[in-house]
Amino acid sequence: MVSTVQEWTVLTIVKWTEQYFKKHYIESPRLDAEMLLAFVCQCSRIDLYLDYDKPLRAEEREQFRELVKKRVQGMPVAYLMGEKGFWNLDLFVERGVLIPRPDTETLVEKSCDAIQKWQKLHLKKTCSILEIGTGTGAIPLALCSSLQNICCISVDVSEDALKIASKNLRRHSNLLNPRFNSLKLIQGNQFQMLSRSAEFDFIISNPPYIPTGQIALLQKEILFYEPKQALDGGEDGLDFYRNIFLNGVKHLKVNGELLLEIGYDQVQGIQALLPDSMELICIAEDLQSHPRVWHGNRLG
Numbered sequence: 001m002v003s004t005v006q007e008w009t010v011l012t013i014v015k016w017t018e019q020y021f022k023k024h025y026i027e028s029p030r031l032d033a034e035m036l037l038a039f040v041c042q043c044s045r046i047d048l049y050l051d052y053d054k055p056l057r058a059e060e061r062e063q064f065r066e067l068v069k070k071r072v073q074g075m076p077v078a079y080l081m082g083e084k085g086f087w088n089l090d091l092f093v094e095r096g097v098l099i100p101r102p103d104t105e106t107l108v109e110k111s112c113d114a115i116q117k118w119q120k121l122h123l124k125k126t127c128s129i130l131e132i133g134t135g136t137g138a139i140p141l142a143l144c145s146s147l148q149n150i151c152c153i154s155v156d157v158s159e160d161a162l163k164i165a166s167k168n169l170r171r172h173s174n175l176l177n178p179r180f181n182s183l184k185l186i187q188g189n190q191f192q193m194l195s196r197s198a199e200f201d202f203i204i205s206n207p208p209y210i211p212t213g214q215i216a217l218l219q220k221e222i223l224f225y226e227p228k229q230a231l232d233g234g235e236d237g238l239d240f241y242r243n244i245f246l247n248g249v250k251h252l253k254v255n256g257e258l259l260l261e262i263g264y265d266q267v268q269g270i271q272a273l274l275p276d277s278m279e280l281i282c283i284a285e286d287l288q289s290h291p292r293v294w295h296g297n298r299l300g
């Protein structure tokens with residue numbers, strides 16, 4: 001930073017960084033500036049403004065300068081801070097694991113509704129859930145924070161992702177035993193680690209669903225920083241749905257339900273893959289009114 005400002009106070013630094021981020025086409029320049037500064041000052045964004053004319057200490061300025069440099073190179077704020085808010089939880093994130101997205105909260109919301117309905121029909125029974133592709137563990141931990149008496153198995157092929165998911169599990173262990181919930185993390189390729197006879201009341205997944213050819217067109221924040229393994233859904237983006245319908249639904253009990261996050265333009269492609277053993281219950285939209293969740297059930 002080349003200083004034309006007399007003193008680097010909280011307010012001058014936020015304003016300067018906002019302009020600097022704008023020049024570098026950062027999408028939310030003010031928000032990013034505030035989040036990074038609050039991270040460095042170890043306070044909330046609101047608290048920044050309680051002391052807006054406080055000068056920053058030299059070490060804080062140095063740490064902030066490094067973060068700003070990395071941000072303009074494209075590194076997402078969540079990786080810089082090592083944390084991301086999802087649902088009502090703060091989750092650890094690191095490079096090597098996908099940053100949980102607000103879109104996925106729609107999948108959590110619809111899953112909670114469906115599981116609660118199931119629980120009303122199956123009083124006092126533990127609801128068994130299989131999740132494929134857990135990443136940070138965002139989905140099962142969000143479910144555990146909103147529900148009780150669920151038993152979740154979450155699978156991911158990535159060792160890096162599972163390390164972070166375990167850290168998040170330890171961080172939020174208060175969501176388990178006291179609420180009669182359990183969460184087991186398993187490393188494996190989709191359904192391969194399951195015994196043939198394993199059956200669940202629900203299967204939930206936010207799988208990789210970007211067509212391979214579109215990966216190179218993603219914003220640099222995603223393209224250069226987030227794991228391809230978490231994004232690449234094969235040539236047409238539908239490889240994981242294909243496998244879930246082919247090999248996954250055998251692990252659903254009769255009347256068991258399947259909830260999948262999908263790309264906004266994938267409804268037709270997914271419907272074309274639907275096996276006779278499954279029927280669509282509904283497609284739910286996200287906050288931008290895009291189709292985002294495919295919800296179906298296994299027929300008898």
Ligand SMILES: C[S@@+](CC[C@H](N)C(=O)[O-])C[C@H]1O[C@@H](n2cnc3c(N)ncnc32)[C@H](O)[C@@H]1O
Binds near residue numbers: 138157
């Ligand atoms: C789109 S990310 C979803 C992460 C997390 N559930 C979320 O919503 O933030 C997809 C996840 O699937 C995992 N994955 C990719 N291929 C897989 C496979 N063959 N078997 C299991 N998991 C896989 C990735 O490592 C990644 O964590």
